Amino acid sequence: MSNLKEAVFGNKERVVTGIGLIAVLSVILAxxxxxLIWAILGISYLVGLWEVNKLFGIDNKVAVxxxxxxxWLFTLTTSNIMLIAFIPMIIIASYKAYKNEDMKExxxxxxxxxxMIIFLALYKDFGILSIVWLIIVVVFTDTxxxxxxxxxxxxxxxxxxxxxxxxxxxxxxxxxxxFGSVAGLYFNGFFYALVLSFLVSFFSVFGDLFESYLxxxxxxxxxxxxxxxxxxxLDRLDGYLFGxxxxxxxMKLV
Numbered sequence: 025m026s027n028l029k030e031a032v033f034g035n036k037e038r039v040v041t042g043i044g045l046i047a048v049l050s051v052i053l054a055x056x057x058x059x060l061i062w063a064i065l066g067i068s069y070l071v072g073l074w075e076v077n078k079l080f081g082i083d084n085k086v087a088v089x090x091x092x093x094x095x096w097l098f099t100l101t102t103s104n105i106m107l108i109a110f111i112p113m114i115i116i117a118s119y120k121a122y123k124n125e126d127m128k129e130x131x132x133x134x135x136x137x138x139x140m141i142i143f144l145a146l147y148k149d150f151g152i153l154s155i156v157w158l159i160i161v162v163v164f165t166d167t168x169x170x171x172x173x174x175x176x177x178x179x180x181x182x183x184x185x186x187x188x189x190x191x192x193x194x195x196x197x198x199x200x201x202x203f204g205s206v207a208g209l210y211f212n213g214f215f216y217a218l219v220l221s222f223l224v225s226f227f228s229v230f231g232d233l234f235e236s237y238l239x240x241x242x243x244x245x246x247x248x249x250x251x252x253x254x255x256x257x258l259d260r261l262d263g264y265l266f267g268x269x270x271x272x273x274x275m276k277l278v
Contacts, residue, residue, distance in 0.1 A: 045260070049159075052064055053152060053155070053156065056152045058147075058148065061144070061147050061152075061155075062099070062100070062144060065140060065143055065144050065147075066096045068140070068257050068261065069092065069096060069136065069137070069140040070089060070092055070093060070096070071248070071250060071256070071257045072136045072140070072247075072256075072257045072258045072261065073088060073089055073092040073132055073136065073137070074089055074248075075247040075248040075256045075257060075258050076131075076132050076135065076136060076238075076247070076258060077089075077132065078242060078244065078247070079238040079239065079241070079242045079244070079247060079258075080128055080131045080132060080238075080242075081128065081242065082128055082129055082131075082132065084129065087129075088129060088132050091112050091115070091116070091133070092112070092132070092133075092137065094112075095108060095111070095112045095133075095137065095141075098111075099141060099144055105141060105144055105145040105148055106141065106142070106145050108141055109137070109138050109141040109142065110138070112133040112137060113130055113133040113134060113137070113138075116129050116130045116133055117130050135234075135265065136258065136261070136265050138269070139264075139265035139266070139268055139269060140265075142268050142269055142272045143155075143264070143268050145272060146158070146268060146271065146272045146275075149272075149275075149276075150211070150275055153207075153210055153211075154211070154271070154275065156207065157204065157207040157208055157210075157211070157221075157271070158224065158264065158267060158268055158271050159264075160200075160203050160204055160207045161200045161201075161203070161204035161207070161221050161224045161225050161228065161267065161271075162200065162224070162225075162228045162263045162264055162267050164196075164199045164200045164202075164203040164204070164225075165196040165197060165199065165200030165225045165228050165229065165263065166196065166228075166232075166263060167196075167199070168195045168196045168198070168199035168200070169188075169192045169193055169195060169196025169197075169199075169229070170192065170196075171195070172189075172191055172192045172194070172195025172196060173187070173188065173189045173191060173192020173193075173195070174192070176189075176191040176192070176195065177189030177190075177191045177192045178191060179191060181193050182233060184233055184236050184237045184240065185232075185233055185236040188233070193229055196225070196229065197222065197225045197226055197229065200221065200222075200224070200225030200228070201218065201221045201222040201225050202221075203221075204217070204220075204221025204222075204224065204225060205217045205218045205221045207221075208220060208221055211275065212278060216278060220270075220271065220274040220275070223270050223274065224267040224270045224271045224274075225267070227266040227267055227269075227270045228263035228264065228266055228267035229263070230266055231262045231263045231264065231265050231266030231267060232262045232263045234262065234266065235247065235258055235259065235262035235265075246259050247259050
């Protein structure tokens with residue numbers, strides 16, 4: 025029991041921040057207004073874009089942020105939000121090719137830009153309950169991966185993230201799939217919800233791993249420090265940034 029208490033409450037700053045984030049998120053979801061969701065996702069995107077410049081080693085942060093802002097504003101101009109997703113990448117790649125310069129400024133317009141635009145498209149096309157489904161899958165995956173790894177973990181999962189264990193990842197995916205399957209019943213049958221929840225859970229693990237990879241390459245502990253005890257916006261969204269792509273594609277295919 026003492027170990028469980030330490031695991032849950034060992035970092036009070038992290039716990040308090042987490043409770044605050046849950047409260048704010050609950051209010052946003054309850055209001056369920058497109059322009060509010062657009063604004064919150066947009067702020068999260070621009071902060072994440074600023075953070076990812078450090079991870080990719082990009083010096084011209086203002087130019088990247090400016091194009092990101094224009095890109096997000098353009099999502100209000102079309103009913104098909106996905107049309108916007110790859111335009112900034114093409115613009116930057118074309119300019120860099122013309123100037124014969126390094127292409128690393130293209131990277132922020134792949135990650136996290138594409139995922140954040142898909143996040144908005146998911147909400148617009150499928151409503152707030154699709155966001156709730158995504159959150160349930162990723163939260164239960166993260167939570168059970170932590171506790172499964174802490175109490176059952178023995179086998180290292182990947183050199184990219186030495187603290188992750190195969191047992192933890194398995195426990196997280198099982199929990200994310202089970203709870204996600206229940207949430208997904210609103211949209212379709214059980215088998216559909218089960219398979220898609222599993223895929224979202226599975227790839228959310230690798231979203232987290234990808235963020236760990238970027239931080240190790242940049243030799244930083246967190247992507248930022250906006251959330252006390254939790255790091256930056258990308259540290260909070262990493263699993264969602266891969267999971268949301270899988271959920272959106274899966275829902276579009278059916």
